[in-house]
Amino acid sequence: MTPAARVAAAIEILDDVLSGQSAEAALKTWGRSNRYAGSKDRAAVRDHVFQAIRRRASFAWLGGADTGRGLMLGAARFTGDVDAWFSGQGYAPPPPDVSEIGRDLADAPRSVRLDMPDWMLPYFEDALDEGADHAMAALQDRAGVFLRVNRLASDVDAVIASLQGDGIGAVPVTEVDGALHVTSNERRIAQSSAYVSGLVEVQDPSSQRAINMLSIDAKSKWLDYCAGGGGKGLALAARGASVVAYDIDARRMVDVPSRAARAGVTIPTLATDELARNAPFDGVFCDAPCSGCGTWRRTPEAKWALTPERLMTLTQMQDDVLTNAAPLVARGGQLIYATCSVFTIENDARVAAFLDRSPEFTKVSHQHIAPHSGGDGFFVAVLKRH
Numbered sequence: 001m002t003p004a005a006r007v008a009a010a011i012e013i014l015d016d017v018l019s020g021q022s023a024e025a026a027l028k029t030w031g032r033s034n035r036y037a038g039s040k041d042r043a044a045v046r047d048h049v050f051q052a053i054r055r056r057a058s059f060a061w062l063g064g065a066d067t068g069r070g071l072m073l074g075a076a077r078f079t080g081d082v083d084a085w086f087s088g089q090g091y092a093p094p095p096p097d098v099s100e101i102g103r104d105l106a107d108a109p110r111s112v113r114l115d116m117p118d119w120m121l122p123y124f125e126d127a128l129d130e131g132a133d134h135a136m137a138a139l140q141d142r143a144g145v146f147l148r149v150n151r152l153a154s155d156v157d158a159v160i161a162s163l164q165g166d167g168i169g170a171v172p173v174t175e176v177d178g179a180l181h182v183t184s185n186e187r188r189i190a191q192s193s194a195y196v197s198g199l200v201e202v203q204d205p206s207s208q209r210a211i212n213m214l215s216i217d218a219k220s221k222w223l224d225y226c227a228g229g230g231g232k233g234l235a236l237a238a239r240g241a242s243v244v245a246y247d248i249d250a251r252r253m254v255d256v257p258s259r260a261a262r263a264g265v266t267i268p269t270l271a272t273d274e275l276a277r278n279a280p281f282d283g284v285f286c287d288a289p290c291s292g293c294g295t296w297r298r299t300p301e302a303k304w305a306l307t308p309e310r311l312m313t314l315t316q317m318q319d320d321v322l323t324n325a326a327p328l329v330a331r332g333g334q335l336i337y338a339t340c341s342v343f344t345i346e347n348d349a350r351v352a353a354f355l356d357r358s359p360e361f362t363k364v365s366h367q368h369i370a371p372h373s374g375g376d377g378f379f380v381a382v383l384k385r386h
């Protein structure tokens with residue numbers, strides 16, 4: 001496919017997304033009916049689609065319409081590719097006509113320039129003050145790919161050499177021990193021998209930083225309470241903890257046993273009625289359900305889907321998680337509350353409300369990580385039970 005034909009494909013897919021399909025579903029449907037497209041074409045089309053969703057407001061402003069064509073025309077005006085992408089030759093979309101007037105981004109409202117729903121601006125300002133615009137701007141572009149070196153099985157230098165052998169470039173992330181930034185051929189990771197043999201896991205450096213700051217005694221007993229795919233539990237196990245996993249939706253944990261086996265550890269999964277009999281735990285890690293606003297570079301559709309009502313529902317779920325997890329913590333043990341959000345209402349405010357109703361816990365430390373730190377936005381608080 002020519003670069004312009006890829007843009008034409010992105011326009012078609014974006015129209016499906018704007019009419020309500022998820023980007024993954026729309027990409028899949030397009031892929032099925034365009035089997036001639038090679039892996040590089042598919043990757044390029046996917047990148048166009050996700051970037052247009054990340055920058056939906058500013059691209060629509062520049063392109064003159066909130067449609068597939070408007071967004072890609074805005075993308076072309078943003079990168080200076082209008083003549084190359086919109087030539088009308090071959091499979092290229094037709095050139096812009098007089099009605100498709102672009103507007104100058106300098107004249108756009110701040111929420112459009114930052115590609116953020118208007119109502120969310122105060123939430124970013126409240127949490128990040130001067131850093132708010134910088135954080136929102138960081139969410140306008142694609143995230144990097146990062147790995148966690150499995151310290152039970154290898155070390156940073158050996159992993160970098162192994163990845164190099166598979167043609168993949170990676171460098172250590174400054175200040176996050178054991179984290180690597182993949183600098184080339186990131187799409188080969190899942191086939192690389194380092195990945196297949198469990199020397200690395202894909203994990204954002206902010207999550208790694210949060211686990212690194214915890215004090216974890218060897219063989220101490222930990223519960224990954226909102227386990228999902230088990231990312232946090234795997235990192236806890238790599239620190240020497242003995243880990244079990246729980247998620248209210250057991251189907252989300254389906255990959256936990258195989259990921260654990262690949263990493264050379266065992267992480268049993270528990271059902272709700274098994275929690276109490278396996279308690280108490282030295283540590284309970286609650287990676288709570290949240291807006292995910294710190295990760296919106298990876299999940300840009302979520303940025304446009306969040307509503308004030310949904311945010312309030314999430315805070316209730318966060319309170320429930322803390323309330324239900326607290327009795328599972330041993331006396332002297334740790335309760336960890338984490339989100340991939342930067343909003344105060346999901347972070348400090350939830351911890352404060354929990355401490356108010358739970359006098360047997362005190363806060364030991366907490367960390368806010370903004371999404372312009374190199375990794376995702378993240379929050380972690382360490383609470384101790386007396």
Ligand SMILES: C[S@@+](CC[C@H](N)C(=O)[O-])C[C@H]1O[C@@H](n2cnc3c(N)ncnc32)[C@H](O)[C@@H]1O
Nearest residue numbers: 226227228229230231232247248249287288289
């Ligand atoms: C942020 S995700 C977890 C991501 C996961 N820890 C990881 O590293 O990949 C939040 C998870 O919390 C689960 N969850 C929501 N409410 C819960 C509750 N009351 N108790 C336990 N898990 C809950 C959701 O099913 C979801 O899988």
